[in-house]
Structure formats: C-alpha cells, structure tokens
Amino acid sequence: MADGTVSPNLALNQLVAQRRAEGDPIVHLGFGEARLPAFGPLMEGLVGAADRNAYGPVAGGLAVRTAVAGYFGRRGLPTDPDQVVVAPGSKPLLMALQLTAVGDLLLPQPAWNTYAPQARLAGKRAFGVPLPDECGGVPDPAALKETIDAARTLGHDPRVLVLTLPDNPTGTLASPALIREICAIAETEDLLIVSDEIYRDVVHDPALPVLSPAEVAPRRTVVTTGLSKSLALGGWRIGAARFPGGPWGTRLREGVVSVASEVWSTLAAPMQAVATYAFDEPAELRAWRAKAARLHGAVARAVHGIMVSAGANCRPPVGAFYVYPDFEPVRERLAKHGVTDSPSLFQHLLDVHGIAVLAGHHLGDSRQALRFKAATSMLYGDTEAEQQQALDAANPVALPHVKQVLATLEKSFNALCA
Known part of the structure; x- marks a missing residue:
C-alpha cells in the first residue's frame, strides 16, 4: 500500500x-466491525485507569503480559509472560512480524486484505494459495507444497505462512486434521507459522474444536489475537502476540519489540488495564x-x-x-x-x-x-x-x-x- x-x-x-x-x-x-456496545466493566476499567499517563515497558507491563499468558494457557498453550507482547491492535504486531521474520509470505487465497500489503511494505513477495473446498483460513495442502516449490524454482524465498482461525473472509474454521496436515508441511519446509486467532472467541458453537497450530508446531508458531472482534473494541486498539519458546521465538520477539520501540513505543497504560481485566476472563x-x-x-x-x-x-x-x-x-x-x-x-x-x-x-x-x-x-x-x-x-x-x-x-x- x-x-x-x-x-x-x-x-x-x-x-x-x-x-x-x-x-x-x-x-x-x-x-468487519463487531457492531455492539462496549461491555460496561470494560468502560469502567478504562475510566478508572485514565490517570495512568506514564510510558511503560515496550512489550507491556508484567500484569497485562501475565493475563495474556493465562489466556493462552487456558487454551492448551502454556505460556510465560516473557513470551508475550501487547500492542495497539494486532495489525501493528503483524506488520512488525513481517519486518522481523526472514522470507516471503504464503497466505490463503482469499485472505484478509492487510496481509499481502504488509508483506509488500516489508519488501517481500506474497504468494496466494487456493483454499481447500471445506473451509478458508488455511491453504489447500497440496497447493501449498506446489506453490512453495514453484516459488523456490523461480528464486524466491517463501518462509512465512499465515493462517486465520476462524477465517476472515469466509467465516469458516479449519478442522484439526487439516491443521495437522498444514503443520507437517511447515515442519518439512521450515516455515514460520503466523496464526491469526483474533476470531477464536467468536466460534458460534462452543463445542466446536479449535486446534491452534501452536499446539502442533509449538517451536515455529506465533499466535496473534486482540479484543477488537470478540469484545467489540475495535476503536480501542488492543492486540497481543504469543511467541514460541526457545531461541527462534526469542529472536522473533526481540525483533518485534525493537520495531515497536521505534513505532508505537508501548500500548497505552489505560488500555493495558482494560486488557489485563479482559484477558483474565472473569465470569461476567x-x-x-x-x-x-x-x-x-x-x-x-x-x-x-x-x-x-x-x-x-x-x-x-x-x-x-x-x-x-x-x-x-x-x-x-x-x-x-x-x-x-x-x-x-x-x-x-x-x-x-x-x-x-x-x-x-x-x-x-x-x-x-x-x-x-x-x-x-x-x-x-x-x-x-x-x-x-x-x-x-x-x-x-x-x-x-x-x-x-x-x-x-x-x-x-x-x-x-x-
């Protein structure tokens, strides 16, 4: 763009x-706005934290990172607060990942209209891969392998794969079997997976299984999320990312924090207070x-x-x-x-x-x-x-x-x- x-x-x-x-x-x-009034306790928390006007740590304060870590832990992803970064929306985190991770982008076709422009802004190519018949948000496994081979034959370097669970734009959800198949290809081809799970808490049937790629390929998956969709807080701009443990994840997180330090500095302190409450997920x-x-x-x-x-x-x-x-x-x-x-x-x-x-x-x-x-x-x-x-x-x-x-x-x- x-x-x-x-x-x-x-x-x-x-x-x-x-x-x-x-x-x-x-x-x-x-x-794609969740056109609903903000939940009352969230507004009360924002007002109550309005006096917090100091800068804080670039990655976010310990309280909010601990809350986000607990959120992921309750979804089968044990997480240390030092694996977490919060930001003014998930979109800046996705951009920072494009600026930090090495290699061109692979993404489902169609996909949310921000992924490919962000890759181009980062000086990369974006390769769209057709969807399987049953869902969107992930590429067809056979087509993914063909696209990787063809791109590398032409001298390109596809190394970053974006998945969306559930999917924007199709409103569907990839099955656990399909996620495992995609993760196997990522392992074989040494791909970084960026799993955009901002709609994870907007699954219509709570009994429907959601398998994050981070459960299958933990050392190579970054998960992004936010409060824009599940809690209708798009204008408040609150996002979070979970990075893998180990050296690769640490390097990625350090790179994203470096970008953050020069672009958005830190998530606003009142929004960190809101995020701490939201990611703690009280019953109400x-x-x-x-x-x-x-x-x-x-x-x-x-x-x-x-x-x-x-x-x-x-x-x-x-x-x-x-x-x-x-x-x-x-x-x-x-x-x-x-x-x-x-x-x-x-x-x-x-x-x-x-x-x-x-x-x-x-x-x-x-x-x-x-x-x-x-x-x-x-x-x-x-x-x-x-x-x-x-x-x-x-x-x-x-x-x-x-x-x-x-x-x-x-x-x-x-x-x-x-």
Whole structure:
C-alpha cells in the first residue's frame, strides 16, 4: 500500500459514511466491525485507569503480559509472560512480524486484505494459495507444497505462512486434521507459522474444536489475537502476540519489540488495564462474550441462507461474522444486469441495491470471480439501543429492525439473480 491508497475496507467504510451523510440508505456489509456496545466493566476499567499517563515497558507491563499468558494457557498453550507482547491492535504486531521474520509470505487465497500489503511494505513477495473446498483460513495442502516449490524454482524465498482461525473472509474454521496436515508441511519446509486467532472467541458453537497450530508446531508458531472482534473494541486498539519458546521465538520477539520501540513505543497504560481485566476472563466477561458469539452466529447463518437461496455457493459460517458467497452458478443471470466480474458486482450492488460489500479481488481473489465478503455484524442496529436489544434477544433475527434489513437483503439478492 505504499502508493498512497487507503486499505480497501477502510476506504469503503469512509465511502459508506459519506453516502449515508448525503442521505443514501446504504446497507453496510463491507466492514468487519463487531457492531455492539462496549461491555460496561470494560468502560469502567478504562475510566478508572485514565490517570495512568506514564510510558511503560515496550512489550507491556508484567500484569497485562501475565493475563495474556493465562489466556493462552487456558487454551492448551502454556505460556510465560516473557513470551508475550501487547500492542495497539494486532495489525501493528503483524506488520512488525513481517519486518522481523526472514522470507516471503504464503497466505490463503482469499485472505484478509492487510496481509499481502504488509508483506509488500516489508519488501517481500506474497504468494496466494487456493483454499481447500471445506473451509478458508488455511491453504489447500497440496497447493501449498506446489506453490512453495514453484516459488523456490523461480528464486524466491517463501518462509512465512499465515493462517486465520476462524477465517476472515469466509467465516469458516479449519478442522484439526487439516491443521495437522498444514503443520507437517511447515515442519518439512521450515516455515514460520503466523496464526491469526483474533476470531477464536467468536466460534458460534462452543463445542466446536479449535486446534491452534501452536499446539502442533509449538517451536515455529506465533499466535496473534486482540479484543477488537470478540469484545467489540475495535476503536480501542488492543492486540497481543504469543511467541514460541526457545531461541527462534526469542529472536522473533526481540525483533518485534525493537520495531515497536521505534513505532508505537508501548500500548497505552489505560488500555493495558482494560486488557489485563479482559484477558483474565472473569465470569461476567465470558458470559457477555458467549452471548455475542451466539448473536454473530444467528445473523451470519441468516445471511448465508439468503445467499444460498438466491443461487450462490457459500461455505456455512461457523465462526467470526462473515459469509463469502460465490455467484458463479448464476453468472448468466447476473450478466443481464451488466455484472461480469468482482468490481461490477460490487458496483451494481452499491448503485442499484444500496448494498455495500467488500469485493473479492481486494482479498486476493480472482478479479473475474463473482465473490465478495459480507460482514454480517453490521446488521444489529444503527443505535446502541438496537444493538443491545439484538445482543440480549433469544432470537435476534426475529427482532423487527433485524428482520427488516434481512428482508431487504433477500429482496435485493433475489432480484439480482432473477
């Protein structure tokens, strides 16, 4: 993104805000924000720590690093506080990793639109690898091996593999068997795994197994997370990373801390207080987070049903708050509306139907494909009162304001595919 352009999801969010200010009734599905009011105790903690205005350790204070270590330990990853770094969001940590780790990037295709630009900013190449049929967030194992071999034949040096569990943009979760297969390739090919697990606590069904690559390949996996998605704190910017034990992990962590010292200095002290409370996971916070995950699942499944009924292929969402429909089965019908590729699908939905989505080609997908990401978390209401009502509802899709916007989507996509 060194050409001066803004990241496409942020640019789209600004465009929608402008269009709405001009009076256009846009249904916004193009921005991955957990559109919910902040949990009360988190706000109280932030206010209570507002007097903490001194700089602190670059990696974060011991209290917050201990809390993050406990968070990972409860997920099967025993962690020492000295393996942890906190930062103003997980995005800076991912960038610092790109600046620190040696080698080009391998990533699923499609993938979150930040990974590849960060690699390019770090002077690296990014190699997209197609997804397996059953999920996103990980590359197809056979295609991964082929991509590594082809890149090395051409003189490139792919050594960093990004995985997303659960996945943005597909809302799916890779199975434990698939994670083990990917980790075996990483071991054979000597790859560093960066496991972006910011949506781990947004799995819709708590019984669904989540296997972190750090459990399978502990010495070569860095895990990143944050509070933007599971606790709807995107604007507060709180992220954390867990580094492997041993010399390689220590060198990576030292490199990231070095970058941090020149870029963001430290996570703001009030935010460290919030993070300490959040990563300690008291019972009342776990209950709020579980309620949010149920809401995310209910609305994502409703939007998935609308897309499939209209004629799209779409993997069923099981985590996060996205669906990633493919309208290839109805390409001929869409062509009657002048829709022939990803950009024209985006433009038609925005201009004709007032629906904003993130076009698939911004996520590394083919420009000719008829795919996009829809962020279903934007449908909970335009006011905090409506959002709170959705969060508290046993059946949020039956609420009048949610039901109305879902009906609008259904009408629009049925008309598009007629």
